[in-house]
Amino acid sequence: MDAVFKALADASRRELLDRLRAENGQTLGELCARLAMTRQAVSKHLVLLEEANLVATVRRGREKLHYLNPVPIHEIAERWIGKFERSRLQALSDMKQALEAGDE
Amino acid sequence: MSDKPKFVYVIYIASTPDKVWQALTDPDQTEKYWFGYRVNANGKVGAPFIARNPGGEDFDKGVILESDPPRRIACTWRPQHDNDRHERPSRVTFDLAPLRGQVRLTIVHDDFDEGSKAFESISRGWPAVLSSLKSYLETGRALEMSARDVDDKSCAAAAAEAGA
Numbered sequence: 001m002d003a004v005f006k007a008l009a010d011a012s013r014r015e016l017l018d019r020l021r022a023e024n025g026q027t028l029g030e031l032c033a034r035l036a037m038t039r040q041a042v043s044k045h046l047v048l049l050e051e052a053n054l055v056a057t058v059r060r061g062r063e064k065l066h067y068l069n070p071v072p073i074h075e076i077a078e079r080w081i082g083k084f085e086r087s088r089l090q091a092l093s094d095m096k097q098a099l100e101a102g103d104e
Numbered sequence: 105m106s107d108k109p110k111f112v113y114v115i116y117i118a119s120t121p122d123k124v125w126q127a128l129t130d131p132d133q134t135e136k137y138w139f140g141y142r143v144n145a146n147g148k149v150g151a152p153f154i155a156r157n158p159g160g161e162d163f164d165k166g167v168i169l170e171s172d173p174p175r176r177i178a179c180t181w182r183p184q185h186d187n188d189r190h191e192r193p194s195r196v197t198f199d200l201a202p203l204r205g206q207v208r209l210t211i212v213h214d215d216f217d218e219g220s221k222a223f224e225s226i227s228r229g230w231p232a233v234l235s236s237l238k239s240y241l242e243t244g245r246a247l248e249m250s251a252r253d254v255d256d257k258s259c260a261a262a263a264a265e266a267g268a
Contacts, residue, residue: 056112065108065112
């Protein structure tokens with residue numbers, strides 16, 4: 001679990017996860033094309049994310065495809081958020097979204 | 105249809121490939137961690153892949169495409185929800201690999217129809233089932249949850265946002 005928190009404690013790595021959430025299965029090249037980071041930096045971040053099991057990879061021919069693996073985040077949520085708290089938290093989150101949307 | 109898998113999930117479980125294989129294919133075990141579903145995937149290639157829900161209702165989930173105990177099992181996956189029942193079955197593959205006293209379980213779910221709705225329920229189902237499987241094998245106790253928990257509004261909203 002330390003590896004997961006360490007991996008998440010970096011804005012660039014969170015951005016990479018967001019990119020994968022928007023479009024799963026991207027290659028390193030595809031991920032680099034839309035980021036203001038060097039290929040080497042993206043590659044290093046991906047290694048850390050893969051070590052934390054937040055990114056899963058699949059080889060397809062010569063390409064390596066990257067996938068957001070939400071399983072470790074689910075485990076964290078299960079550890080601290082019980083079955084009965086989920087609906088209350090969702091109500092609060094809905095309220096926040098509704099109120100903030102109203103301000104726009 | 106894209107030739108790229110839609111979902112790839114990986115989980116590390118402190119167990120042996122044989123035990124993970126048993127847990128994935130034996131209905132007496134799936135019942136304990138898989139939302140109470142009795143999933144029978146013990147058949148040979150071509151055999152039906154049947155799941156019985158906690159209400160005792162059998163439904164056809166698909167057909168076993170590959171079975172190589174305790175390394176790999178693949179089956180077709182027939183959607184069961186009202187909004188996706190008409191869709192062509194997708195395909196799910198489980199790969200089990202021993203790794204330093206653990207098992208690396210990889211689930212690849214692909215072969216969805218273009219514009220498929222089935223992947224929305226799958227994207228919230230698998231992480232829950234896998235976490236529960238891990239708890240079940242490592243501690244003997246699965247996570248407390250039902251299919252309703254992952255089908256609830258919060259998950260539906262998250263999936264809709266992810267799909268947007």
